[in-house]
Each structure stands twice: as C-alpha cells, then as structure tokens.
Amino acid sequence: MFQDLHIVDFHAHFPIKGDVSTSGVGVRQYAAGTPAAEQAVYMRAQAERYRAAWRLAWDFPEPDPEAAEQPLETLADRWLAELDRYGIDRIGFATGGGNDTLARAVARHPDRFIGFAHHNPFAPGAADELRRAVTELKLRGLKILAPALERRIDERSLYPLWEAVEALGVPILIHFGMLGAGGGISWNERDNPGALEQVARDFPTIQFVVPHFGIQYVKELLFLCWACENVSVDTSGSNQWVRWMPYSLTLDDLIRKFYETVGPERILFGSDSSWFPRGFSIRYLQDQIRACRFMNLPDEALRQIFGGNAIRLFRLGGT
Numbered sequence: 406m407f408q409d410l411h412i413v414d415f416h417a418h419f420p421i422k423g424d425v426s427t428s429g430v431g432v433r434q435y436a437a438g439t440p441a442a443e444q445a446v447y448m449r450a451q452a453e454r455y456r457a458a459w460r461l462a463w464d465f466p467e468p469d470p471e472a473a474e475q476p477l478e479t480l481a482d483r484w485l486a487e488l489d490r491y492g493i494d495r496i497g498f499a500t501g502g503g504n505d506t507l508a509r510a511v512a513r514h515p516d517r518f519i520g521f522a523h524h525n526p527f528a529p530g531a532a533d534e535l536r537r538a539v540t541e542l543k544l545r546g547l548k549i550l551a552p553a554l555e556r557r558i559d560e561r562s563l564y565p566l567w568e569a570v571e572a573l574g575v576p577i578l579i580h581f582g583m584l585g586a587g588g589g590i591s592w593n594e595r596d597n598p599g600a601l602e603q604v605a606r607d608f609p610t611i612q613f614v615v616p617h618f619g620i621q622y623v624k625e626l627l628f629l630c631w632a633c634e635n636v637s638v639d640t641s642g643s644n645q646w647v648r649w650m651p652y653s654l655t656l657d658d659l660i661r662k663f664y665e666t667v668g669p670e671r672i673l674f675g676s677d678s679s680w681f682p683r684g685f686s687i688r689y690l691q692d693q694i695r696a697c698r699f700m701n702l703p704d705e706a707l708r709q710i711f712g713g714n715a716i717r718l719f720r721l722g723g724t
C-alpha cells in the first residue's frame with residue numbers, strides 16, 4: 406500500500422472514556438477557570454453544531470458514544486484492525502485516559518502502538534511522573550496542550566521537567582493555537598508557539614513537535630523553526646482551520662512552505678484520529694500523499710515525512 410511507504414501516524418488519540426483529547430469538552434474541564442454550568446451547556450451545543458458541519462464536509466459517520474465505553478482490550482484490538490486494514494505500520498497515541506491506562510493499551514500491541522505521557526506539567530512531581538511513564542510504563546513521548554495550561558510554557562518552574570525529557574531522550578508534542586471545536590479556546594496568552602523559543606534554545610537536544618502546522622500561528626512556527634533546529638511540525642488532522650485564516654491557504658500551501666523552509670526531515674505525518682466508528686482517518690493520509698506527489702517531492706522526502714522521522718524521534722530503529 407501507499408507505494409511501499411512505511412506509514413507511521415505520529416499523532417492520534419486512544420478514544421477511551423474520560424480521555425482528554427481535542428474533543429473540546431474535555432479540554433474545557435482541563436483548562437483553568439472552568440466556565441459556569443449554563444455557559445458550558447451553551448458552548449457544548451455550539452461545538453456540537455460545528456462538529457456536525459465538519460462531519461458532513463468529510464462524510465464522516467457520527468461518533469458512537471458507546472464505543473469509548475468498550476473495554477480497553479476491545480478498543481486496542483479495534484485499533485490494531487484499523488492499522489491492518491489501511492496498511493499503517495505504527496500509530497502514536499498522544500492521549501488515552503491517563504498514563505497508566507494508555508500504557509496498558511500500548512502493551513497489548515507494543516510493536517504497533519506508541520504512547521505519549523500526558524499529565525499536567527505544572528503538577529508537583531511532573532518530572533518524576535514522566536520518568537515513571539517512560540522507564541516503567543514504556544511510553545515514548547510527552548504530550549502537552551499549551552493553551553490549556555495554567556501558566557506559560559517558558560516558566561522556569563518547568564525546567565526540571567525539560568531536564569527529565571532531555572535525559573530520557575523522548576520527543577515532546579506541544580499543541581499551540583486554537584483548541585477544541587467551535588466554542589473552544591481561540592486565544593490566550595499561553596497559545597503562541599513563539600513562547601517555546603527560549604526553552605528550545607536552552608534544551609537543544611530535545612525534539613519538540615508542534616502539531617497542525619501551528620494552526621493560526623503558521624508564521625510564528627515557521628520563524629521558530631528557523632531559530633531552533635530542534636523544532637519540527639506535524640501535519641495532523643483535517644487542517645480545516647485554514648478556512649478561518651484571513652487569506653487563502655490550503656493543505657498544499659502548508660506542505661510546500663514547510664518543505665521549502667523547514668525541510669522534509671522536520672515534517673511528520675499525523676492523522677489526529679480518535680473516535681469510532683471513523684477509526685483511522687484515511688482521507689487525511691490520502692490527501693497529504695496526493696499533495697506531496699503532485700509537488701513531485703522526492704521519494705526520500707515522502708519516506709521521512711510519512712514514517713522515517715517518527716521512527717527517528719521515537720528511537721525505534723528501522724522498520
């Protein structure tokens with residue numbers, strides 16, 4: 406499949422009950438200053454309208470609310486079947502019901518699943534929890550949602566965590582830009598990837614990955630990548646946020662711009678897949694491969710973008 410590319414999805418979510426993902430609702434529970442109950446109801450309705458329109462545009466099925474309630478083993482096996490169905494080598498789950506739960510899911514199919522630790526970086530003991538997650542639970546990265554944090558990503562209090570990341574040699578996936586569906590967070594003082602620059606300079610061996618091409622901060626992310634060679638981007642999700650940019654911008658534009666500047670060794674394919682019955686979002690992969698092929702990118706660039714870079718960052722050796 407896929408012209409013999411070995412596909413690794415760097416960024417998906419394991420859709421188990423109670424997971425904090427990009428669904429929007431969980432995000433607001435996670436954010437500081439939870440809105441009042443009526444406000445939350447209103448925003449949930451707005452988000453639901455937004456998601457319904459998005460599913461219509463992509464012809465996605467409606468999420469099955471009971472799917473996330475299935476036993477972890479059932480969900481893990483269902484995901485494995487998705488990977489086999491579409492010829493995907495490996496998948497990285499950025500979240501999945503907390504570190505212990507996700508580790509159990511990954512342990513069920515360790516040759517195909519990769520898990521990220523995901524816990525509040527400002528919580529006491531966050532660095533120790535990361536060490537436990539990587540050394541004991543065998544997770545291979547750290548996922549952070551910057552706009553949902555209590556404070557900015559460049560606070561000195563986070564440096565012990567960065568030191569742990571540096572020693573462990575795992576990549577960090579840090580979401581910046583708008584978060585959630587319609588009614589989600591569009592802006593706050595923590596959501597700009599530019600805030601990562603000092604951290605990335607102070608820890609030049611840590612590999613930072615900013616998902617979704619930086620969303621509305623495309624420019625800031627490009628310049629961050631210019632300043633710091635240890636910052637990469639992922640292509641994950643529908644990238645429908647381009648519709649809200651004040652100028653014409655397409656998936657093809659994004660891939661071309663990042664390819665020409667940042668280079669193929671710092672672009673990672675991701676699908677941001679999560680819920681069933683949709684499962685693996687094959688359309689996003691097809692669209693991205695089509696865009697790269699139409700640009701006549703060399704085969705080696707495709708090998709890097711769609712799998713090789715993820716293997717390198719996760720230190721998994723050749724597949």
Ligand SMILES: [Zn+2]
Pocket residue numbers: 416417418427499677
């Ligand atoms: Zn995601």
